[in-house]
Amino acid sequence: MAEKPSYRELEEKVRELEQSSQQRKRFEAINTSLFAIANAVNTTKNRDQLFKAIHLALSPVIDTTNFYIALYDKCKDSIHFPYFVDSVDEHYPPVIDVSKTASLTADVIRTGTPLLIDNTAILRRRAASHFPIPACTPSAIWLGVPLKTQADIIGVMAVQSYLDPLCYDQTDLEVMVAVADQVAIALDRKRKEKELIESEERFRRIVATANEGIVSLGADWRIVYANEHFAKMLEYELEELSGKPFEDLIWKEDVDNFATQKEERSHGVHKNFERTFKTKNGNPLKALVSATAILNDDNQFIGSFGMITDITTLKNTEAKLQETVTQLRQALEQIKTLHGIIPICAHCKNIRDDQGAWKQLETYIREHTEAQFSHGICPTCLEKHYPDLVEEVAASSKSKKPSS
Structure with a gap:
């Protein structure tokens, strides 16, 4: 038979078990x-x-x-x-x-x-x-x-x-x-x-206050996000644009071009181009568009992002400038033609303009050019029309000669 443990051994064993239990609990x-x-x-x-x-x-x-x-x-x-x-x-x-x-x-x-x-x-x-x-x-x-x-x-x-x-x-x-x-x-x-939230907040402030239209489209070509400036450009309230098909904002003559742009964007092509939009009130708005495809990690198309600049005023100014240039060219051609067929009187030298009125030579030239006239008398006319003045000038010149 095995010896029974002593009291001290039992006490030590209990202490070890208590320590082990305490350690396990800890x-x-x-x-x-x-x-x-x-x-x-x-x-x-x-x-x-x-x-x-x-x-x-x-x-x-x-x-x-x-x-x-x-x-x-x-x-x-x-x-x-x-x-x-x-x-x-x-x-x-x-x-x-x-x-x-x-x-x-x-x-x-x-x-x-x-x-x-x-x-x-x-x-x-x-x-x-x-x-x-x-x-x-x-x-x-x-x-x-x-x-x-x-x-x-x-x-x-x-x-x-x-x-x-x-x-x-x-x-x-x-x-x-x-x-x-x-x-x-x-x-x-x-x-x-925190840095990401702050960065996103800075981006939102920039986008919200940008002086250009900013719009994000989903893969279905509906508006996911648009900034306030884009809404104002097209005369909409911002809430009206959310989920709206982007094609509804395109001028009817540009719809076919929009279909081409969608195809390019779905293949990840970035492009700058001009487009005519249609405002809520049905007016055309010409714009410069910078469009970028949004791709996921698998390089699949999930939407697009665009920055849109209103160039309607610029285009109107260009049109007016072109019209002015055309008018000037026509005027220049007209002036060149008149140079070749100007009717002039053989005696008084008056000129007949294209309305049939007779005008003095200097008047006609002043109206059609930037030249200005100053009047004088040539020697031939001086001798013909003012002979007494010619003799007086000659006598004066002789009296001033020094004696030899």
């Missing part, structure tokens, strides 16, 4: 916390809600009486504290020049590794460092882990106790590391979502 609590954090990553709407959810989920497995999340800006070499709960310090000021600061948070950022440190080691580090010391109360024990993405370190998550130097152990560090990985992924995703 791991179960840790798994529950990790699941809650993973769920929070997927369900929280913003960063602040996520931080609160992480703090709450960690509380059953780690003392989070003093807990904070610091975010690091690499470009500015600074950290700020968007979330913190502290029983001693009421304010966590931003830290500038992190690389030159004697801060435990800065140490984790610089090294990229978790840190579990007690008060003695904290004070020793501060004494040995030549960097400035942040204005915060030293804790009895501090545990911080880096928040890492694939690209870089984006911050630190930390807990601390001002009273119990044995508050945290290696298991707590491992739990914090596991949580930090999820937090970093969530923060990076939230940041990208």
Whole structure:
């Protein structure tokens, strides 16, 4: 028969079972916390809600009486504290020049590794460092882990106790590391979502205020989106255009051309062309269109995007200019013809115009050219019509000659 275990052995066995049970319960609590954090990553709407959810989920497995999340800006070499709960310090000021600061948070950022440190080691580090010391109360024990993405370190998550130097152990560090990985992924995703939302909002503002018509069509060639300017161009209310067949807006003479353009766009062709649209009131509107196909990841056509510029005024101006040029050419041809057949009186030199009126030579030339006349008397006419004046001028000239 096997020997019966002694009382001490039974007591030791019970202690081991209790420790094993406690450890199993703790791991179960840790798994529950990790699941809650993973769920929070997927369900929280913003960063602040996520931080609160992480703090709450960690509380059953780690003392989070003093807990904070610091975010690091690499470009500015600074950290700020968007979330913190502290029983001693009421304010966590931003830290500038992190690389030159004697801060435990800065140490984790610089090294990229978790840190579990007690008060003695904290004070020793501060004494040995030549960097400035942040204005915060030293804790009895501090545990911080880096928040890492694939690209870089984006911050630190930390807990601390001002009273119990044995508050945290290696298991707590491992739990914090596991949580930090999820937090970093969530923060990076939230940041990208925020940037995407801001980018989309900027795009919407640009499109909404653009001084050109902007329209997006689905694969069925109905309007999916149009901006306010396009609606005003065609004299519609914006709501009236949603879902409207684009062909209904095309001038009847351009419908066949539109069918050709649809074929080109369905094959991914980008093109600039002129098109005549039909306003709500049935008036033509000439426009310059820049159309681009929208393709999915499989290179299949799913719609098109167009920018439309109203050139009606420009086209009308061009037409008037062409009409004026034609009239000028006709006038020029008419003037050239008149040069060849101008009737002129053989005696008085008056000219007969194309209406049959006789006009003085200078009057006719002034009306048909830009030439101007100044009047004088040639020597022949002077001698013929003013002989006395000629003699007087000659006598005057003789009297002025010097004697020899």
